[in-house]
Every structure is written in C-alpha cells, then in structure tokens.
Amino acid sequence: MNGVRFVYFDLDDTILDHRAAQELALRDLHGQLPALSAVPISKVRSTYLVVNGLVWREYAAETRSKEGTRSGRFELLFEALEIEADAFRAADLYLEAYADHWVLVEGAMSAFRRITGQFPTGLLTNGFAEAQRAKLARFPELAAAFSAIVISEEEGVLKPHPQLFRIATQRAGVDPGEILYVGDSLHSDVVGGLNAGWQIAWYTDAPAVAGEPDVPRFSDWSELPGLLGI
Ligand SMILES: [Mg+2]
Structure with a gap:
C-alpha cells in the first residue's frame, strides 16, 4: 500500500x-x-x-x-x-x-497508537448508534484519536452501501485512493472499501481462498504498522 x-x-x-x-x-x-x-x-x-x-x-x-x-x-x-x-x-x-464484556483485540491498542502518531484516523462502523457510542465512551483513547466517526445508524445506510463510504471519504478530506480501511469483514469492509476506491488491510486469520480480492492481510495487530511502512 x-x-x-x-x-x-x-x-x-x-x-x-x-x-x-x-x-x-x-x-x-x-x-x-x-x-x-x-x-x-x-x-x-x-x-x-x-x-x-x-x-x-x-x-x-x-x-x-x-x-x-x-x-x-x-x-x-x-x-x-x-x-x-x-x-x-x-x-x-x-x-x-x-x-x-467489551475488551479490545490483543495488540490493537499499541499498534493503534503507532498509527495515530503518523496518520489522521477515523472510525467507520455498522451498528446501533447508542451501542457504538457507548463503546467509544468505554475506550476514550480511541474516541479522542479519531478525527472522523461514521456510524451507520446515524447516516441511515449500512456498509457496504456506497453512500456510507462517500460520506466517510468526504469527512476524511482526502481522495478515496488515499484512504486505507482496516477491517475484518469481506462483505462489509473489503468489498465495500474496494468499491469506494479505498485501499484495504484485511484483518483475518482465514487462509486465502481463490477468487477473493487480492488485498494485504494481517492476522496479528503487530503486523499492521509494518504494512503501512512505519
Ligand atoms: Mg467488523
């Protein structure tokens, strides 16, 4: 990338x-x-x-x-x-x-800190607004780092709907090709992001299957900063 x-x-x-x-x-x-x-x-x-x-x-x-x-x-x-x-x-x-029972994925916070030290970041999530807002309140360091927060229920469409990615692109204030999306869902994140012209880092531990989009993958958060060259 x-x-x-x-x-x-x-x-x-x-x-x-x-x-x-x-x-x-x-x-x-x-x-x-x-x-x-x-x-x-x-x-x-x-x-x-x-x-x-x-x-x-x-x-x-x-x-x-x-x-x-x-x-x-x-x-x-x-x-x-x-x-x-x-x-x-x-x-x-x-x-x-x-x-x-909310806990962060192992290794996510330290990698996240490294990335937010180098790039502006945002959150793009499907889910009920009150639940997603409550999660942000529970982990205030995440919320404080994001310069854009896009929650499907607040916008009226869910990923992978192109409208949600258009809103997120506008809020990021850069070109679509300059956005990297880090997500786990093939349908919502990988395909949705590719259709929006974004770059993708796919968080998955599943072996690659023929026919899947050819995008960078990682299965451990410690690998993500390296994919970004930091
Ligand atoms: Mg997900």
Whole structure:
C-alpha cells in the first residue's frame, strides 16, 4: 500500500473483540433465563449466530426495523429452540451483559497508537448508534484519536452501501485512493472499501481462498504498522 493519507478502522472484531463479548453475553443470558438454561449452550450459540446473521441482513436491506433486530433475534431464537421466553427482556439482558464484556483485540491498542502518531484516523462502523457510542465512551483513547466517526445508524445506510463510504471519504478530506480501511469483514469492509476506491488491510486469520480480492492481510495487530511502512 502506498500514498495513504488517512486510516479508517472498523470497530467490531477489528479493534474490539465483539465475538468474545457476544459469546460471554450469550453465556450470561443462558444462565439468567430458566427456559434457555434447559437448552445446551452450544445449541443456543449456534442457533443465535444463524438468526442474528439473518436479522442483520434484513436490517441492512431495510426489510426489518431496529427493534425487530434488537429483540426480533431473540423472538426467532426462542421460536427455533421451541421455548417460551420474553424476547424484549432477553434483548435487555443480553445487551447489558454484552457491554460488561467489551475488551479490545490483543495488540490493537499499541499498534493503534503507532498509527495515530503518523496518520489522521477515523472510525467507520455498522451498528446501533447508542451501542457504538457507548463503546467509544468505554475506550476514550480511541474516541479522542479519531478525527472522523461514521456510524451507520446515524447516516441511515449500512456498509457496504456506497453512500456510507462517500460520506466517510468526504469527512476524511482526502481522495478515496488515499484512504486505507482496516477491517475484518469481506462483505462489509473489503468489498465495500474496494468499491469506494479505498485501499484495504484485511484483518483475518482465514487462509486465502481463490477468487477473493487480492488485498494485504494481517492476522496479528503487530503486523499492521509494518504494512503501512512505519
Ligand atoms: Mg467488523
């Protein structure tokens, strides 16, 4: 990569270990709801991952409301598991537990500090505004470093929608080709960023598969400053 003048970061599963927080929150919820406790946690987890993916795809396609996403995933979960439980209460308990378990990805902060010492940086994230803003409040050093913060819900479209990348490009104040996007999602970050004309650093530990975009990858945050030549 070269000619980078601005670095945008994805948040969930790039800087913040969303998957770990999700797993621990599901375990907490499993212990808190008796109807759910009767089902093995492995079944709860695998079913949740399927319905959560489904509701977020529908939310992104604007065929599902925000509340239909927030609590709707638990309605679908309980339906699939054939149990009776209050989906609204489950959503509240889950989101509370999820917030209790936020931690940064290992090595992210020290690499982030090196990068923010050399480049202006921003955040480009999908998610509910209050949750993403709460994460920034929890890690104020991140929030203080960003000169641009773009949250899908606040703009009305989700990654990989080109409009969201256009807004982010404008806010960065540089040409699209001068922006590097650091993210983990092939669909939202890699493909979305490439379509916007951005450069990409793909955070993934999966082996490369034929047909995937040919972009720089890293699986450990300590590798990222080197990709930027710093
Ligand atoms: Mg992500």
